[in-house]
Amino acid sequence: MSIYSGRSSTRSKPDADTFEKEEQSTYDDNYGAVEEPPETPALGSPFRGMEKEELLRHSSKPFWWRLRVMCISVVLLGWLALLITVVALVLIYPRCRDQDMRSWWQNETIYRVYVPSFSDSDGDGIGDLKGVESHLDHIRNIGAHTVSLSPIYKFDHDVDSDFNIIDHMTIEKSYGNMSDFESLLKAVHERGMHLVLDFIPNHTSDKHQWFINSSTSSDRDNDYRNFYLWTDIPTNWRSVYDNSSWTNSSQRNQNYLHQFLPSQPDLNLRSSQVQEKLEDILRFWLSKGVDGFYIRNSGYMFEDYDLRDEKKSGDTNSTDTTEYSYYDHIMTYGLPEVYDMLSRWRTLVEEYSNTTERILMADVRGGLDKVMPYYGHYDRDGVHIALNEVFLPEHDICGAPCVRKYITDWLSQLPDHQWANWVIGADDSDRLGSRFNESYIRAFLMTVLLVPGTPIIYYGDEILMTNTDISSEPWEREQSMRGLMQWENTTDGGFCSAGSCTKPPWLPSDGKFRTNNVKDNIKSAESVINYLRNLTTLRRELTFLVGEFTTAITDDSIFSYVREFDGLTGYLVIINFSHEEQTRDYYTSHGSIEKAATVELTTGNDVSYYPEDDIDTRSITLGGYQGIVVSWDYVAKEL
Incomplete structure (x- = not known):
């Protein structure tokens, strides 16, 4: 119920x-x-609020609906404004940049050694590999960590040229033996240094077994028949020594090509057999552990396939009256096949670049239009370093506009992701000390050692060695830039490290070592050798290795530039290339230069500033051929 x-x-x-x-x-x-x-709540009990239906009914009223829309709109607009601000800051504010990864050959200074003139360890009058090893600490102490050796292979002593190679895989006995080479290579690597060998692919000696086999008249079908270039009817081609490029072989009864000496027949690099032989040579030395090769006379490796005559040169302003300059040599130099061969060798050396990168360097004759394709052609990699020899012919003082063009032309025309280099001396050019005075040399060294690129110095440049007078000697070829290294004020300048030479040195000693030698120069804080050491030390600062290069004031007297990178110390390098005193305001010449800076280095020739001095960049005065490097702490750029 x-x-x-x-x-x-x-x-x-x-x-x-x-x-x-x-x-x-x-x-x-x-x-x-x-x-x-509804039950009436007891007195003092909590009020439970509106029911759901009543709450929905009130919230649906226009006032509350508008209020909600306004609040949501304010929040959405705030988020949108914040998003726009963040995007704008990302786009406008300077981005943080990653430092480029540099290889050892980009960070180091290369020291070029002409082996027979560097140091003689056994007293026979000829420099050798043991002599080079005994002076590795000297090379490293001046800040050079890569050694580049002149040819060390077995060659024909009857000819005045170490390019007359008889065997590319045998050490020339006057330089030592394979054990001496392996000892040198080990000592180089133990010091954290690198070793680069010359590679001569264009020609061999006429006493090389390849040529002997190729010129055998009784067997013109032998495997070596096409190792060299032969013809019945010579062309009008001239050698660089201004004689005919063709010489008749009585054995083969044909003419063979030689773009250099008659004793240096040109290899036929179009032959696959020759290409394989040259690759065998590279692999042999790479397996020994060498760090790279300097390819000599690379532009001469290929000639016109049809052996057509050269055309007359269109250069009517040339002062060269030799017959060689009479032709333009488009049939014998710089053919496109050269770039393909360099690319092929680049691929080969990269096969051996597992633990450390192996490099290729190559010399190039001509202007920048000839040099730049060496870095790569048709999207194929070429050499790592196409040697910049543009400045070597200079003998007259090259002023600020000249130096600016030399530096900026190279850097502006360099292909993307490629690396510049600055050849200061070479074994086929007049010495730096014979071309310019010391003040100018100091200014020039400051310029090229602190711009982006790898500097290459020639043995003896650190003490400003000059050409050796050999006018009275019966040398077949010019050797004046290959004088004996001046180590100390002793007999023969310390060239014979074991004491006096038991045999006369292969080149005469001109006695300059008595006043100019390594041992005495290194004792003087103001010497060029110590100045060079300071430059190479400064060059290893991270800003100079990875930083940007920007010119500052450049005019008829001054060449200056800035090296900088985000978060790193900034540097201003100023060189006065005139003989008169110059004062400039550098603060306004570039946006990152600070008013207050610190002197890091000077050229040392009576400059009125000293390292660690405070300096006002709004007024810096330099005397003739003086230079200075100043620095400041990194300051983030404001929006």
């Missing part, structure tokens, strides 16, 4: 496991179900 009341009724459950508890219901007098009136 149900009990009716004004509040509720409850139905009892006969079995709790079978029936669920029924919800309470309220009925009116007509037995209809009605809503239960």
